[in-house]
Amino acid sequence: MKPFFFLVGLVAISGSGGTLSRGEEAHVSVYVVDHSTEFASMGGACLPYTPTEKTGKERELLCVGKGPAGSTLLMMAFDRDLPYLDLAPVLAPQTADSEPLRFPAEGITWPYDKPGPAVDLYVAVFLNDDPALARIAEYVEWLGESLKQGDKETAMLHALAIKNRLSNILRQRKVDDYRVTFGSSLADSIRDAPASKAAVTRSGKSALLTGTTEEPKSPVAAVRRGLKSLNEQWREDARVISFGLATPGVLVFPITTPIAP
Amino acid sequence: MSRQRQDGPGAAGSGNFDPVKSSWFYPLLILVLLVAFRLFSPGSAEKPELFWLDQVLAARSQLGLADSLDPSIRFVELSMDDEIARRFATDGEYATIASILLTLESLGVKVIAVDIIYSYGREEDQALLAKTIEEITARGQTTVVLPVSLEVKSGESYLLRSLPAAGGDRFPRGLVNVAAGKNWREYRMVHQFGGETIPSLALAAFAASRPAPLAPKVTAGGRMEWKSIGENGLAVAASADDSRLFLNLQHAYRDTRFDERERIAGRAWSIGPLETLAKRSEGISLLHDTIVFFGYNAEYDLKPTTHGDQEPGMLLHGTALNDLLQGTAIRPMPLWVDLLVVLLVALLAALVFSMVKSKRWLILVALAGIVLILSAGCLAVWWFHLLPATIGPAFLWSAAVVLEVGRRWTFEQRERTQRDAMLGFYFSPAVLKQVTKNLDMIRPQENAVAVLLSDLRGFTTLCETQRVERVFELLNRLFAIETDAALRENGSLARFAGDQFLAYWGAPEPAADAADRALRAALEIHRNLRSRREAPGADDLDSWLKIGIGLHSGRGLVGHVGSRSYRDYNIVGDSVNTTARVEGQTKNYAAAILATGEFIAALSQAPANLLVDRVQVKGKARASDLHAVFEECSGELAEGCRLYTIAFDQYVAGEFKLAAEGFTNLENHSSPTIATSARLLAERCLGFVENPPADWDGIYELTSK
Structure with a gap:
């Protein structure tokens, strides 16, 4: 009988393998991508975003994230309650072999070329069967359609609805740190040991991680990732978003630009 | 009848x-x-x-089916505790309120809808508060909505404005009047005053929570219109006007069950915990991106509301906003x-x-x-x-x-x-009670019944010789005695036909002792008539009270007969006919009561009686024994009966000569019944001696009724 029970146990474990329950983690990084010619060989230099990162004509913002299989990732940038620069949100179900999700979507840029208003980049992750996901996904789809059609008013309505729902999720979550402030708070969060094998791997102690605010001596010195190889490297800078059943995870990246000289 | x-x-x-x-x-x-x-x-x-x-x-x-409250609505109560009183005294009321507004801003509140009107403060105090609100507004994260109130003074309506000395009108405003005096549920989203369309505090807070392009706008018709998302994701027009609506919720703002269910820690905050919350450096603000209604707590806000006579008016505005957001206002x-x-x-x-x-x-x-x-x-x-x-x-x-x-x-x-009233004529009270309980009893049916039929002797002569009044007087005397006797024995009355009286037992309610009751009634009638005749005060009319009574037991058909306009509950059938025939023979045998053999057999105890004859009445196929019934039988009557019976047995046996002698010996008997019957049968026997009947079986066929 023992082999039988062993088999049953294996089947049960394998059957539940695709179903997430709780304590899951998604990861997300935000970069300033510099397309200066000096980084052409890398496809562009990816600098982890900090509020002090300077703007430039060749620069754009890029958010990269990945959730475990069975989850869905949402990324959207808000200027208060409205979609920043009419950037359509991205929302994609995650599988084990899916590529990391990028925001803005392929072919669209989020320019980081001049000082602008404070923008909140919301990254949310849901279990696929989370009841909150269905409605938000509907709004995301509608918002995308409205933006394509240039129906600003309807797009604003959908964006507002998404924002309200994300805010509600934020209030409901008992998170200690929902708003990413690169610097000390990031260093604090690193002290928490990653809960899964998919957790962040970090190499060395960068000035960023040690909480020091000193400027790098050269912009090149801060460059550690190239856009071409980003898919293999982004996790090393990633923030963790924990989530679970009926408790979607939300992280807000406040994107500000340095005060114009 | x-x-x-x-x-x-x-x-x-x-x-x-x-x-x-x-x-x-x-x-x-x-x-x-x-x-x-x-x-x-x-x-x-x-x-x-x-x-x-x-x-x-x-x-x-x-039942737990109440709509969930919109999670973005919060309340902040200003309760006049010692700490607030101290601050009012030291910093001043307006500065204290300004400080609270700043605290709310620091907590990430999106809209602060103030339900306290600051109108009467000093100019510099008003300016201080207005400056704070201006700064908050400029920072862009939080919008403060100030209240206005529609007041009446000396019969004149006017608008009581917030911060009038510091240009309070430049801030978003909402009207806080609710029809509390009339009905605490009644609410109007939009108010009209002096040609101006003013949103309620709830609608103003809603407007402030939206980006400017999406905020409700006043239309030419005095309505406020905005866009919302329809079922298919398309923008649809929504509007509010000054028509009445009723607030939907049974308030649950303080119901911790709801907060736990929604996993929202606290909807209503007092100032102390609020400031403690603001000092927390970690974690999300529980008031992040919310619409906060700020007002006095129940003790100082005396508007009657859902909760009672002393409830913050801000709860009403919060409810109204919730109804607006969720489309649940009751119309x-x-x-x-x-x-x-x-x-x-x-x-x-x-x-x-x-x-x-x-x-x-x-x-x-x-x-x-x-x-x-x-x-x-x-x-x-x-x-x-x-x-x-x-x-x-x-x-x-x-x-x-x-x-x-x-x-x-x-x-x-x-x-x-x-x-x-109808059946009372037919039935005794006891039977009537049964009948009225079960009206099926008076449906047409065939029952075993005992029938009593009486007939006044000499009625034809009476009618010819007496005045009509006296005839009816006599009949009424007779029928009164007969009716009483029959009803006393729970009999049912069929009819008064001329001088005839017909009563029966065993229908509509079956009765095992029907014959006994009929016999008792017959004997009582007989006794009462005799008493009446022999009473000292009897008049000459009473002397006519002599009747013959026929008794018979058999099957009777009972039911209503007649037409829609004339109906009668009646008994019909062979038993009635037989009884009538028997009664018709009473005078031939000088018998007061004459009963058939079937009747005597149906009695539980046979009375004193004499089988006077065995006849086949006209129109009947079967023979009937005719029994003369006596009240009592003793002495000479008993001896007479014995001799009559001997002679009758001889008669039945066909020994007509012997029988004739026996009957002849009784022709002068003191009992009229025995004497008359003996004479009748003696004469019949002598006739049979001369002309013996063929196939004699002891039954004499009567040729007349």
């Missing part, structure tokens, strides 16, 4: 309208009263409906719809009442109707957010049912009275 005019239960009678006979009258009467009440006293008519609304919403809350049904519903219920009631005859079904239908009306009202509130007239129709239905039951009872009582 009795007669009864039979009217159907639904017949309206001839000419005059009788509401007791109409199942339509009372529902329509209540309908008229309700409509009049609704039209002429709408406020009073609405009160029970609003009470019903309370109960429905409370029930939904108790009163248009008057014409309510009136139509009431009319339909009245017509349905009348229709049902006219169709349902069974009382049990009527009660069931009545209960089902009430449940249906209340359920429909409940569903209209819960699912469609409409307040239809519910108590009115339910009252109409209930009252109509009560009146219908009363109407039917009255009708039955009247019918019963009429029936009693």
Whole structure:
């Protein structure tokens, strides 16, 4: 009988393998991508975003994230309650072999070329069967359609609805740190040991991680990732978003630009 | 003889309208009263409906089916505790309020809807508060909505504004008046004053929570319009006006169950915990991106509300905003719809009442109707957010049912009275009681009965010689005695035909002792008539009170006979005919009471009697023994009976000569019955001696009735 029970146990474990329950983690990084010619060989230099990162004509913002299989990732940038620069949100179900999700979507840029208003980049992750996901996904789809059609008013309505729902999720979550402030708070969060094998791997102690605010001596010195190889490297800078059943995870990246000289 | 005019239960009678006979009258009467009440006293008519609304919403809350509150609504209470009093005293009220507004801003609040009007402070205080609000507004994260109030002074209406000395009108504003004095649930999203359209505090807070392009805008018609998302994701127009609506929620803002369910830690904050929260450096603000209503707590906000006489008005505005966001505001049904519903219920009631005859079904239908009306009202509130007239129709239905039951009872009582009046002529009170309990008893049926039939001796002569008044006087004396005796023995009366009296036992209620009762009644009649004749005060009319009584037992057919206009409960059949024949023979045998052999056999104990003859009466196939019944039989009468019996046995045996001698010896007997019967049979025997009958079987065939 023992082999039988062993088999049953294996089947049960394998059957539940695709179903997430709780304590899951998604990861997300935000970069300033510099397309200066000096980084052409890398496809562009990816600098982890900090509020002090300077703007430039060749620069754009890029958010990269990945959730475990069975989850869905949402990324959207808000200027208060409205979609920043009419950037359509991205929302994609995650599988084990899916590529990391990028925001803005392929072919669209989020320019980081001049000082602008404070923008909140919301990254949310849901279990696929989370009841909150269905409605938000509907709004995301509608918002995308409205933006394509240039129906600003309807797009604003959908964006507002998404924002309200994300805010509600934020209030409901008992998170200690929902708003990413690169610097000390990031260093604090690193002290928490990653809960899964998919957790962040970090190499060395960068000035960023040690909480020091000193400027790098050269912009090149801060460059550690190239856009071409980003898919293999982004996790090393990633923030963790924990989530679970009926408790979607939300992280807000406040994107500000340095005060114009 | 009795007669009864039979009217159907639904017949309206001839000419005059009788509401007791109409199942339509009372529902329509209540309908008229309700409509009049609704039209002429709408406020009073609405009160029970609003009470019903309370109960429905409370029930939904108790059942856990209440709509979840919009998670973005919060309340901050300013309670006048020692700390606030100290701050008011040291920093000043306006500075304290400014500090609280800044605290709320620091907590990420999106909109602060202030439900306290700061109008009367010093100019510099107003300026201080206005400056703070201006700074908060400039930072762009939080919007402060200030209240205005519609006041009346010396009969003049005016708008009481916030911070009038510091340009308070430049900030978003909302009107805080609620019709609390009239009805705490009543709310208007938009108010009109002096040609100006002013949003309520709830609508103003809603407007402030939206980006400017999406905020409600005043239209030319005094409405406020905005866009919202429709079912298919398309933008649809929404609007609010100054029409009445009723706040939906049974408040649960302080109900921790709701907060736990929503995993939202606290909807209502007092200042102390709020400031503690603001000092926390870690974690998300529980008021992040929320719309906060800021006002006095119950003790200082004296508006009557859902919760009682002392509740913060801000809860009403919060409820109104929640209803606005979720589209759950309850709208009163248009008057014409309510009136139509009431009319339909009245017509349905009348229709049902006219169709349902069974009382049990009527009660069931009545209960089902009430449940249906209340359920429909409940569903209209819960699912469609409409307040239809519910108590009115339910009252109409209930009252109509009560009146219908009363109407039917009255009708039955009247019918019963009429029936009693009719049946009272037929039956003794005891039998009548049984009959009225079970009217099936008087359906046509065949029963074993004992029949008594009497006939006045010499009635023809009486009629020829006496005046008509005296004839009827005599008949009434006779029938009174006979009726009393028959009814005393629970007999049923069939008819008074001329001088004949017919009573019977065993129908409509079967009776095992029918013959015994009939015999007792016959003996009593006989006794009473004799007493009457022999009484010292007897007049010459009493001397006519001599009757012959025939008694017989057999099968009798009983039931109503006649037409719709003339009916009679009667007994017919062979038993009655036989009794009549037997009674007809009483004078031939000079017998006061003559009973058939079947009757004697049916008695539980045979009385003193003498088998005077065995005959086959005219028209009958079977022979009957004729027994003369005596009250008592002793002495000479007993001896006479013995000798008569001997002679009769010889007669039956065909020994006519011996029998004739025996009968001849009794021809002068002191008993008229024995003497007369003996003479009759002696004469018959002598005749048989001369002409012996062929096939003699002891039965003499009578040739006349």
